[in-house]
Amino acid sequence: MIELTYCKNIVRYALETEDSIATTLEDCGDYFHFKLVINEDTQVEFFGKAYHMPPPPFYVEPTSIYELWIHKSNGLPYKKRRAMSHNISVETCCNVEINKETIDRFDVFDYVPQGYETKKYDYGVPSRNMAANLTGKKAPEWTLNDIKESPVSLSDLKSKVILVNITGIGCGACQASIPFLKELKRKYQEEDFELVAIESWSRMHSLQNYAKRKELNYMFLDGDDKVIEDYRTGGAAPYFFILDKERIIRKVIRGYGMGKTDKEITEAIEELL
DSSP states (O other): OOOHHHHHHHHHHHHHOOSOEEEEEEEOSSEEEEEEEEOOSSOEEEESEEEEOOOOSSOOOOOEEEEEEEETTTOOEEEEEEEOSSOEEEEEOOSOOOOOOOTTTOOGGGGSOTTOOOOOOOTTSOOOOGGGGGTTSBOOOOEEEETTSOEEEGGGOOOSEEEEEEEOTTOHHHHHHHHHHHHHHHHSOTTTEEEEEEESSSOHHHHHHHHHHHTOOSEEEEOOHHHHHHTTOTTOSOEEEEEOTTOBEEEEEESOOTTHHHHHHHHHHHHHO
16 A cells, blocks of 8 residues: 555645755546655655665666655545656555454454465564575576577587676666776687676566667676576576686675776686686
8 A cells, every 4th residue: 555654745845845846736537646746956755754875886867756646535645656867666446445444443454455475574584695605606597688589598608707787677786887897808808708798687678778778798698587496596686696617606796886896897807707
């Protein structure tokens, strides 16, 4: 369900802020469409109140856009959209059934859909970089389509060293790594080194537009759920897997830090050549 307090804070901010903003309110018959565009030097997020986020270590377009769709009949928002340069999210709520039970008769488990199992969440289990456990093991095989929709297999690649980059369109850190990756591709001969990016967030049409816009000079493949599972990324990005000539994973790097990660990847490649 759309969080009412979150939507109220967006509207309150629009009415009270001295930031540079533009708003529109459109009467669409049964509902209102409210749009807020924030033109500040940093992105604005709502955690109770509005927060101007610290600039990330990579460039992102700072414009923040929020949209609300509000029913006239009950004054409640049923859809919200948040758009940043690195991420776009939409939430929609429909066919709502309001609970009318008194608190003493309310049991949340009465509202769990039939067939679903409920379990207590174990907060004691720390998060782990499961992909790191692949270090020293044979890289999982894959066959994926490139942006020309031609199949490419890991076994097709004959370079001495391969860098497999699990990436995601819309991931700011992934975009920040592109200049380094393009330079890395130019630095080595194909017989020595190959770079393969595997998209894990989007699908083919988005890949083609992205590759063209970013002028990628390296292989860009359309990933699937099996790659995410086999390489244990959990859908996170970016990940960098450095493979030797036997296709053993020699190093796994999670995330990207400009300069630091560049050095780490380059040194790992040089050690294997």
